[in-house]
Amino acid sequence: xxxxxxxxxxxxxxxxxxxxxxxxxxxxxxxxxxxxxxxxxxxxxxxxxxxxxxxx
Amino acid sequence: xxxxxxxxxxxxxxxxxxxxxxxxxxxxxxxxxxxxxxxxxxxxxxxxxxxxxxxxxxxxxxxxxxxxxxxxxxxxxxxxxxxxxxxxxxxxxxxxxxxxxxxxxxxxxxxxxxxxxxxxxxxxxxxxxxxxxxxxxxxxxxxxxxxxxxxxxxxxxxxxxxxxxxxxxxxxxxxxxxxxxxxxxxxxxxxxxxxxxxxxxxxxxxxxxxxxxxxxxxxxxxxxxxxxxxxxxxxxxxxxxxxxxxxxxxxxxxxxxxxxxxxxxxxxxxxxxxxxxxxxxxxxxxxxxxxxxxxxxxxxxxxxxxxxxxxxxxxxxxxxxxxxxxxxxxxxxxxxxxxxxxxxxxxxxxxxxxxxxxxxxxxxxxxxxxxxxxxxxxxxxxxxxxxxxxxxxxxxxxxxxxxxxxxxxxxxxxxxxxxxxxxxxxxxxxxxxxxxxxxxxxxxxxxxxxxxxxxxxxxxxxxxxxxxxxxxxxxxxxxxxxxxxxxxxxxxxxxxxxxxxxxxxxxxxxxxxxxxxxxxxxxxxxxxxxxxxxxxxxxxxxxxxxxxxxxxxxxxxxxxxxxxxxxxxxxxxxxxxxxxxxxxxxxxxxxxxxxxxxxxxxxxxxxxxxxxxxxxxxxxxxxxxxxxxxxxxxxxxxxxxxxxxxxxxxxxx
Numbered sequence: 155x156x157x158x159x160x161x162x163x164x165x166x167x168x169x170x171x172x173x174x175x176x177x178x179x180x181x182x183x184x185x186x187x188x189x190x191x192x193x194x195x196x197x198x199x200x201x202x203x204x205x206x207x208x209x210x
Numbered sequence: 211x212x213x214x215x216x217x218x219x220x221x222x223x224x225x226x227x228x229x230x231x232x233x234x235x236x237x238x239x240x241x242x243x244x245x246x247x248x249x250x251x252x253x254x255x256x257x258x259x260x261x262x263x264x265x266x267x268x269x270x271x272x273x274x275x276x277x278x279x280x281x282x283x284x285x286x287x288x289x290x291x292x293x294x295x296x297x298x299x300x301x302x303x304x305x306x307x308x309x310x311x312x313x314x315x316x317x318x319x320x321x322x323x324x325x326x327x328x329x330x331x332x333x334x335x336x337x338x339x340x341x342x343x344x345x346x347x348x349x350x351x352x353x354x355x356x357x358x359x360x361x362x363x364x365x366x367x368x369x370x371x372x373x374x375x376x377x378x379x380x381x382x383x384x385x386x387x388x389x390x391x392x393x394x395x396x397x398x399x400x401x402x403x404x405x406x407x408x409x410x411x412x413x414x415x416x417x418x419x420x421x422x423x424x425x426x427x428x429x430x431x432x433x434x435x436x437x438x439x440x441x442x443x444x445x446x447x448x449x450x451x452x453x454x455x456x457x458x459x460x461x462x463x464x465x466x467x468x469x470x471x472x473x474x475x476x477x478x479x480x481x482x483x484x485x486x487x488x489x490x491x492x493x494x495x496x497x498x499x500x501x502x503x504x505x506x507x508x509x510x511x512x513x514x515x516x517x518x519x520x521x522x523x524x525x526x527x528x529x530x531x532x533x534x535x536x537x538x539x540x541x542x543x544x545x546x547x548x549x550x551x552x553x554x555x556x557x558x559x560x561x562x563x564x565x566x567x568x569x570x571x572x573x574x575x576x577x578x579x580x581x582x583x584x585x586x587x588x589x590x591x592x593x594x595x596x597x598x599x600x601x602x603x604x605x606x607x608x609x610x611x612x613x614x615x616x617x618x619x620x621x622x623x624x625x626x627x628x629x630x631x632x633x634x635x636x637x638x639x640x641x642x643x644x645x646x647x648x649x650x651x652x653x654x655x656x657x658x659x660x661x662x663x664x665x666x667x668x669x670x671x672x673x674x675x676x677x678x679x680x681x682x683x684x685x686x687x688x689x690x691x692x693x694x695x696x697x698x699x700x701x702x703x704x705x706x707x708x709x710x711x712x713x714x715x716x717x718x719x720x721x722x723x724x725x726x727x728x729x730x731x732x733x734x735x736x737x738x739x740x741x742x743x744x745x746x747x748x749x750x751x752x753x754x755x756x757x758x759x760x761x762x763x764x765x766x767x768x769x770x771x772x773x774x775x776x777x778x779x780x781x782x783x784x785x786x787x788x789x790x791x792x793x794x795x796x797x798x799x800x801x802x803x804x805x806x807x808x809x810x811x812x813x814x815x816x817x818x819x820x821x822x823x824x825x826x827x828x829x830x831x832x833x834x835x836x837x838x839x840x841x842x843x844x845x846x847x848x849x850x851x852x853x854x855x856x857x858x859x860x861x862x863x
Contacts, residue, residue, distance in 0.1 A: 157534055158536070161531070169544060173728065175720075176721040177721075180721045
């Protein structure tokens with residue numbers, strides 16, 4: 155019984171860790187690599203737009 | 211901390227030098243216009259900036275404006291002017307303009323290794339005397355002369371010696387001296403040189419004039435008189451006169467500092483590669499070879515092996531999970547969702563690595579620029595800018611940076627049209643779908659793969675012609691596309707670019723594909739009442755069946771194909787993982803036929819791109835209405851093209 159509970163917790167932890175990692179990387183990528191994070195707010199522009207000094 | 215600014219003509223090797231000095235891995239391409247924005251790094255404790263390649267500091271293109279504004283406003287401690295040593299005279303035009311800015315200048319003669327081959331000898335000492343700036347000879351691609359350059363950078367930073375300003379003919383100099391003598395010139399913004407400001411006044415440079423207060427009437431009258439007298443004397447407009455004067459100085463310096471031997475010309479590959487009729491068939495043949503090697507040869511061996519590996523891994527996870535009594539929901543998510551979905555995408559890594567490697571080699575050796583040259587003529591006929599070719603070439607990797615690079619196109623309509631047609635070019639993310647379909651339905655028929663590129667180009671042409679026909683105010687502009695010389699691909703550049711693209715692909719598999727695989731698994735395993743059911747009764751099937759009839763005329767009116775298209779909006783690779791989770795890649799033949807597979811590929815190629823690219827399109831178009839029209843046009847065009855392809859296949863087979 156204990157082994158079953160532990161096995162379920164382990165598998166659930168693996169899945170949640172993978173999902174959390176995927177989401178955090180996607181958020182980071184969104185900010186760094188594309189204009190997806192750019193808005194009219196100050197310092198919200200992505201790296202490319204900051205450099206180009208031209209984010210629409 | 212002091213600031214260095216790297217500047218020079220397009221394709222003179224600035225980014226290669228930037229990478230060497232900073233130890234970074236910024237993307238380098240053997241064709242002009244790669245650096246659209248400025249890049250920043252550190253070298254020996256100094257801040258260094260890689261500015262976009264420009265031919266002059268006249269504020270016409272965004273790159274010229276960016277570079278000029280940066281140097282004038284940010285006042286770098288040292289300007290490093292990278293000169294293509296084999297094109298000294300042309301490069302010196304920019305050098306003359308930089309000297310007028312009154313900042314310490316260092317001239318770097320790059321590509322010294324090619325001088326001997328081209329029969330050119332440069333007297334660096336004489337060049338330094340004539341320009342008043344130190345000169346260092348290097349080869350950025352070979353990595354030679356870098357230590358001497360670093361030593362000279364330190365020396366120049368401590369000396370802060372200003373270069374000599376190029377002197378024009380006496381007739382022009384007389385007006386410059388008189389303008390400098392006027393009190394109005396004391397009002398120039400901080401950091402601007404009097405001589406530079408006087409030249410700008412003669413040129414009537416709008417950007418400069420807008421930064422100045424209104425001149426007193428007497429001074430304004432004098433400037434107008436000076437311009438008229440110059441026009442009468444040289445029979446040209448003042449701006450052209452100044453350009454001509456700078457070229458004369460450049461010509462004089464180049465003549466004095468270099469000796470060119472005449473070299474015999476043998477067979478030139480360009481006579482075929484840029485030939486009006488032979489170029490496109492050659493391009494298709496080369497692309498067919500690229501696809502044969504990557505998808506056919508390498509993919510043929512590695513994909514089945516990796517498929518077996520991931521299938522085995524999934525089975526083992528199920529076995530172990532069953533033994534320990536893990537809930538079927540959890541083991542299903544891990545094995546049938548994550549491992550099956552992510553694994554289906556990862557099986558394409560080896561062949562995509564080879565594909566990206568071969569494309570990088572073609573780019574680095576200078577062949578891709580020839581394609582740009584051939585396309586340039588066509589682009590103009592279509593109402594696109596010659597510069598549109600840059601986004602289209604970048605689009606073979608990823609559509610997002612390709613769309614961003616369209617910012618270099620000055621004319622709004624041309625820029626918007628480029629943004630709309632760029633997603634028609636097959637990006638790396640669509641390749642796994644094509645590879646999957648080609649492997650299962652068209653084994654050995656590798657001529658189909660380059661046809662995908664041809665179809666993308668046809669879509670660009672049709673859209674361009676249509677836009678041209680509808681546009682009442684046809685815009686044309688000049689674009690200098692310089693053909694870079696053929697060179698042996700640099701292993702470092704090729705490796706960096708291949709690695710970046712491959713890692714980007716793997717990273718996508720570990721992020722958006724992983725997420726979508728889990729969601730697809732859950733939606734395909736449960737009903738709306740949250741009961742575990744067969745896939746046919748699942749939420750996903752219900753959703754898919756709602757939209758599937760739309761695609762029935764295209765031959766893929768089944769829910770699995772429809773939901774795969776929906777997940778493709780998140781990332782195009784998701785189409786493969788979704789098909790893998792819902793059908794299983796080995797069972798594709800049960801639902802698809804060769805005609806519906808071709809029609810499916812056509813629809814994926816031409817329909818609206820992934821959400822990241824749609825977001826980039828929105829940013830560049832700057833309007834929700836325009837974005838909606840663009841997406842509707844892309845999807846509508848894709849639908850019609852897919853229908854046409856299917857009809858042709860059905861009629862011919």
